[in-house]
Amino acid sequence: MQFCQSDNTFAAFQHIMNDLTDDIYLLIKPNGSIIESNRIAQESILSERQTNFYNLFLKEDQPAVYGFIEKLTPKNASEKIFNHYLNEEKIKIKYLGKMVDDEIVLLGKVLEDSKTKNELVDHDYKEKYEKEYEFRKFMFRELEIGILTITADNKIDCCNERMKLFVDLDSVNQLIGQNLLQLDYEHPLLSQMRQMTSEIRNTKIVNERFYYEDDCLYQVKGMYFDSDKSIRFLLYDRSHQQRFENLLMYKKQMESVSHLAAGVAHELRNPLSVIQGFIQLSAVTKDFSKYYDTVLSELARMNEIIEDFLSVSRRKMQKQKQRPDLIIKSLIHIIQSECLLHNLVFEWDVEEVYGYTMVNESMIKQVVLNLLRNSIEAYNDKQNNRQIHLQGKATRNYYEITFKDQGPGMEQSVLEQLGKPFFTTKEKGNGIGIPLCKKIIEEHGGTFNIISKLGEGTTIKFRLPFLSEGVKG
Numbered sequence: 001m002q003f004c005q006s007d008n009t010f011a012a013f014q015h016i017m018n019d020l021t022d023d024i025y026l027l028i029k030p031n032g033s034i035i036e037s038n039r040i041a042q043e044s045i046l047s048e049r050q051t052n053f054y055n056l057f058l059k060e061d062q063p064a065v066y067g068f069i070e071k072l073t074p075k076n077a078s079e080k081i082f083n084h085y086l087n088e089e090k091i092k093i094k095y096l097g098k099m100v101d102d103e104i105v106l107l108g109k110v111l112e113d114s115k116t117k118n119e120l121v122d123h124d125y126k127e128k129y130e131k132e133y134e135f136r137k138f139m140f141r142e143l144e145i146g147i148l149t150i151t152a153d154n155k156i157d158c159c160n161e162r163m164k165l166f167v168d169l170d171s172v173n174q175l176i177g178q179n180l181l182q183l184d185y186e187h188p189l190l191s192q193m194r195q196m197t198s199e200i201r202n203t204k205i206v207n208e209r210f211y212y213e214d215d216c217l218y219q220v221k222g223m224y225f226d227s228d229k230s231i232r233f234l235l236y237d238r239s240h241q242q243r244f245e246n247l248l249m250y251k252k253q254m255e256s257v258s259h260l261a262a263g264v265a266h267e268l269r270n271p272l273s274v275i276q277g278f279i280q281l282s283a284v285t286k287d288f289s290k291y292y293d294t295v296l297s298e299l300a301r302m303n304e305i306i307e308d309f310l311s312v313s314r315r316k317m318q319k320q321k322q323r324p325d326l327i328i329k330s331l332i333h334i335i336q337s338e339c340l341l342h343n344l345v346f347e348w349d350v351e352e353v354y355g356y357t358m359v360n361e362s363m364i365k366q367v368v369l370n371l372l373r374n375s376i377e378a379y380n381d382k383q384n385n386r387q388i389h390l391q392g393k394a395t396r397n398y399y400e401i402t403f404k405d406q407g408p409g410m411e412q413s414v415l416e417q418l419g420k421p422f423f424t425t426k427e428k429g430n431g432i433g434i435p436l437c438k439k440i441i442e443e444h445g446g447t448f449n450i451i452s453k454l455g456e457g458t459t460i461k462f463r464l465p466f467l468s469e470g471v472k473g
Contacts, residue, residue: 022040023040023107023108023109024038024040024041024044024045024093024106024107024108024109024110025037025038025040025041025105025106025107025108026041026053026105026106026108027103027104027105027106028053028069028103028104028106029102029103029104030069030070030102030104031052032052032053032054032055032069033051033052033053034046034050034051034052034053035103041108044086044091044110045084045086045091045093045108053065053069053106054066054227056084057082057083057084058083058085061082061083062227064080064082065082066227068080068082068095068097069097069104072097072098072099072104073098073099074098074099074100074101076098077096077097077098078096078097078098079094079095079096079097080094080095080097081093081094081095081111082095091110092110092111093108093109093110093111094108094109094111095107095108096108096109144162144236144237145162145234145235145236146160146162146163146165146166146167146233146234146235146236147159147160147162147163147232147233147234147235148160148163148175148193148232148233148235149230149231149232149233150180150197150230150231150233151228151229151230152228152229152230153179154179154180154181154197155177155178155179155180156175156176156177156178156179156180157176157177157230158176158232159172159175159176160172162235163235166189166218166235166237167185167187167189167190168187169185180193180194180197181194181197188211188213189211189218189220189235192209192211192220193220193222193233196209196220196222196233197222197231200222200223200224200231201224201231204224204226205224206221206222206223206224207221207222208220208221208222210238216237216239217237217238217239218235218236218237218238218239219235219236219238220233220234220235221233221234221235221236222234268302268306271298271299271302272298272302275295275298275299278291278294278295279291279295318360319358319359319360319444320358320359320360320361321356321357321358321467322356322357322358322359322361323353323354323355323356323357324353324355324357324359324364324392324399324401324464325350325351325352325353325392325399327359327361327364327365328350328368328390328392328401329350330365331365331368331369332348332350334369335348335368335369335372335390338372338376339376339388342376342379342386343386344376344379344386344387344388345386345387345388346387346388346390347387347388347389347390348389348390348391349389349390349391349392349393350390350391350392351392351393351394353394353399355394355399355466355467356466356467357399357444357464357465357466357467358444358467359444359464360444363440363444364440364444364464366437366440367437367440367441367462368401368403370434370436370437371403371437371460372388372403374434374460375388375403375405375407375458376388378405378407378408378457378458379405379407380408383407383408385406386406387405387406388403388404388405389402389403389404389405390402390403390404391404394466395463397465397466398446398447398463398464398465398466399463399464399466400461400462400463401461401462401463401464402459402460402461403459403460403461404457404458404459404460405457405458406456406457407457407458408454408455408457409452409453409454409455409456409457409458410452410453410454410458411454415450415452434450437462441462441463441464444464444465445464445465446462446463446464446465447461447462447463448460448461448462449461449462
């Protein structure tokens with residue numbers, strides 16, 4: 001038997017007391033490690049595999065046990081009653097504890113009212129245990145969630161089948177027992193967990209990251225458990241959700257493109273009429289060179305209109321360094337045509353800047369055109385003063401785009417619901433447009449706000465952050 005005290009006389013006395021007492025005797029460290037135990041303890045509450053005092057209790061009882069041990073001092077002994085569950089039997093034990101140097105001496109007495117078989121069997125506990133076991137098995141095996149747990153020394157001691165599939169391994173045994181920080185096997189998701197480990201141990205708070213690759217989106221969440229210094233990682237596959245959102249975005253994009261097609265066709269008629277007229281004139285005057293530059297200019301104008309239209313329908317996901325004012329100005333032709341078709345007055349004032357934003361051009365254009373459609377649809381056929389105003393201006397850190405109409409406006413109760421998915425005030429609306437616009441701007445690091453008052457129209461503002469080099473000019 002091992003003794004942790006340097007005083008041999010005390011150790012011998014302690015050894016004799018261990019053998020003579022009818023009480024449970026345990027000598028533990030504050031972290032719960034069992035240093036010594038007597039025969040009574042070994043026969044009543046311990047097994048060969050149990051080396052930690054805290055693990056002798058149910059999870060829900062462990063906080064109370066921690067609190068009891070933490071309050072023990074060398075000067076004062078303290079006692080408390082706890083329940084142990086062995087082979088579906090409940091044993092109620094009254095513990096007396098005291099700290100000796102840096103170790104805890106515990107004497108436990110089995111209470112009489114828990115000795116008979118009828119009283120030992122706790123049917124409620126048995127039912128609860130079975131339900132909890134089935135639930136944990138379901139969570140571990142059936143749900144599409146990857147689970148990986150590392151110990152205080154970063155060794156992997158738990159890994160389910162779903163995690164194995166996520167990290168492309170043949171067997172969970174390839175991970176069990178391995179140090180997460182020293183794995184030879186490389187996988188992006190395991191790399192994310194390695195990076196998160198040190199942060200979680202330093203902060204002891206839940207850490208969350210997202211990993212995106214090849215149209216697959218994963219959410220990695222890490223949680224710290226102070227009781228045994230372990231970390232549990234949960235891995236969720238969010239790819240289906242991401243694909244659904246992309247599909248909705250693309251659907252909305254195509255709806256806008258179809259609405260704008262008529263406007264673009266109308267806008268192309270003007271340069272076509274000019275070209276046709278000058279070609280007819282050249283046939284009369286027999287001098288085509290006189291009209292060559294004008295025809296070429298009108299052709300370039302047509303090409304610019306078509307290119308602006310096509311850029312809206314392109315589904316490019318990457319972001320690029322862009323001047324925000326040029327993006328907005330490239331849509332002016334399309335917006336003018338759309339307003340003309342719907343008998344609306346369009347005014348615009350886009351301030352020129354030489355600062356840059358990191359954006360997906362197609363998505364930002366999609367936002368502007370969605371807001372244009374909303375402003376147009378806000379007016380009824382009988383309303384006078386049908387006007388839409390578009391403004392772009394630079395602030396210190398942002399480029400701000402404002403859409404303002406003089407439509408009927410909205411009540412506050414409607415305004416509060418407007419940004420929620422699938423909420424709509426339109427008879428044939430789907431409630432996707434505004435939430436998608438807001439999501440796109442927020443994914444670009446910007447802000448999106450709607451200001452409206454019943455009878456006074458609606459103003460929508462969104463901001464895009466400038467790159468760190470700031471604004472020039």
